[in-house]
Amino acid sequence: MADAKAAAASAADDVVMPAVEGFTPELLPDKDRVYYNDYSTLVQQQGMLQDHVRTSLYQFSMLENVSDFAGKTVLDVGAGTGILSFFAAKAGAARVYAIEASGMALKAEKLVKGNDLDNIIKVVNQKVEEVTLDERVDVLVSEPLGIALVNERMLESYLRARDALLKPGGKMFPDRATLYAAPFSDDALYQEQYQKAAFWTQPDFFGVDLNPLREDALTFYYSQPVVGPVAPHTIVAPATGKLFDFTSMSLEQLQRFEIPLNFTISAIIPVHGVCLWFDCNFPGISRNVVLGTSPSEPLTHWYQVRCMLRSPLALGVGHTLKGTLLFEANESRGYNIHMTLINANTGVKLANTVVSQCALHHFQYTTQQTASTYYSPTSASPSVSVASVE
Numbered sequence: 458m459a460d461a462k463a464a465a466a467s468a469a470d471d472v473v474m475p476a477v478e479g480f481t482p483e484l485l486p487d488k489d490r491v492y493y494n495d496y497s498t499l500v501q502q503q504g505m506l507q508d509h510v511r512t513s514l515y516q517f518s519m520l521e522n523v524s525d526f527a528g529k530t531v532l533d534v535g536a537g538t539g540i541l542s543f544f545a546a547k548a549g550a551a552r553v554y555a556i557e558a559s560g561m562a563l564k565a566e567k568l569v570k571g572n573d574l575d576n577i578i579k580v581v582n583q584k585v586e587e588v589t590l591d592e593r594v595d596v597l598v599s600e601p602l603g604i605a606l607v608n609e610r611m612l613e614s615y616l617r618a619r620d621a622l623l624k625p626g627g628k629m630f631p632d633r634a635t636l637y638a639a640p641f642s643d644d645a646l647y648q649e650q651y652q653k654a655a656f657w658t659q660p661d662f663f664g665v666d667l668n669p670l671r672e673d674a675l676t677f678y679y680s681q682p683v684v685g686p687v688a689p690h691t692i693v694a695p696a697t698g699k700l701f702d703f704t705s706m707s708l709e710q711l712q713r714f715e716i717p718l719n720f721t722i723s724a725i726i727p728v729h730g731v732c733l734w735f736d737c738n739f740p741g742i743s744r745n746v747v748l749g750t751s752p753s754e755p756l757t758h759w760y761q762v763r764c765m766l767r768s769p770l771a772l773g774v775g776h777t778l779k780g781t782l783l784f785e786a787n788e789s790r791g792y793n794i795h796m797t798l799i800n801a802n803t804g805v806k807l808a809n810t811v812v813s814q815c816a817l818h819h820f821q822y823t824t825q826q827t828a829s830t831y832y833s834p835t836s837a838s839p840s841v842s843v844a845s846v847e
């Protein structure tokens with residue numbers, strides 16, 4: 458098994474693309490150190506735990522499906538505080554391995570002991586890639602989902618755990634996800650990005666002409682993924698989706714993948730780019746549960762992600778919008794997303810590259826609402842509607 462693991466690791470390393478030159482040099486030398494430092498803080502873990510939609514959906518999917526867990530051995534990939542391990546234990550698991558690479562493992566251990574569950578939950582402070590067990594487990598649970606599903610590149614660790622530590626035919630919670638893409642039109646957002654870059658057009662900033670950096674500033678701002686809540690009415694065509702089957706897909710399929718785009722537009726409208734979101738599936742024996750993060754569902758800490766063009770693309774009624782999104786994994790635990798959009802009726806073609814990275818706070822949308830807006834007493838959107846049960 459060790460050989461297979463090493464081969465998979467080197468195959469994956471071979472095809473990793475460097476981050477686009479000049480974008481995130483400060484993160485390149487040791488991406489994992491920055492990543493795990495973030496996750497070793499209580500504030501980061503608290504943010505996820507307090508995403509009520511996320512945490513309650515995971516709990517629901519497991520407690521509604523106790524027959525998937527009762528008497529089983531479970532491995533929690535990236536346990537954080539161990540919350541999913543607690544749910545698995547509650548659902549009747551015989552033994553749970555809570556694997557956490559960051560220092561948060563020590564806090565998880567305190568919670569396990571303090572809740573008298575150390576006879577069931579064993580916390581392991583290691584990268585899951587380095588873990589060896591005497592047995593393969595019946596079930597993997599994990600929350601390896603980043604913004605736009607794939608950011609953070611933790612799904613790769615989930616697949617490695619599948620290959621090395623899960624029994625053949627064992628269950629994965631979640632077992633699959635779909636990444637959605639749809640064109641959007643939002644002039645206010647376009648102007649906001651433009652205004653940020655306008656700082657660099659000042660001819661006399663403390664005596665310095667900043668214009669030589671105007672182009673760089675525009676390139677920078679339009680290469681940032683815009684992470685925030687998206688008003689549903691700004692989505693101008695039904696989304697297209699790409700399925701990720703965690704039970705069968707290869708690591709290489711996460712390194713580089715394409716989403717072909719083909720939309721029919723029903724208004725005269727400028728398209729400013731493509732909006733991304735995902736849903737993911739929990740394959741319970743008793744109930745199949747789906748966690749959705751679309752613009753029309755209650756807000757989660759994944760929000761939605763917009764990839765912008767540098768100038769709007771004009772579309773008319775009945776026009777066909779074609780193109781591709783090519784995702785290439787980068788060394789900042791993110792993706793370089795190469796977007797090409799073509800109005801097939803006019804032949805106008807625009808392209809841009811958007812770069813995501815693991816440090817989420819780098820690209821928060823400044824005017825975003827907070828997730829708590831959804832839970833105000835006056836809100837008409839009850840948070841439970843996100844759990845669509847088949």
Ligand code: SAH
Pocket residue numbers: 493496497505506534535536537538539540541556557558559561583584585586599600601611614
């Ligand atoms: N399961 C927890 C935490 C999810 S966040 C919850 O649902 O609240 C992802 C966690 O996985 C982080 O704490 C991160 O440090 C950890 N992690 C990421 N990659 C890992 C890896 N390869 N091995 C072990 N832990 C990992």
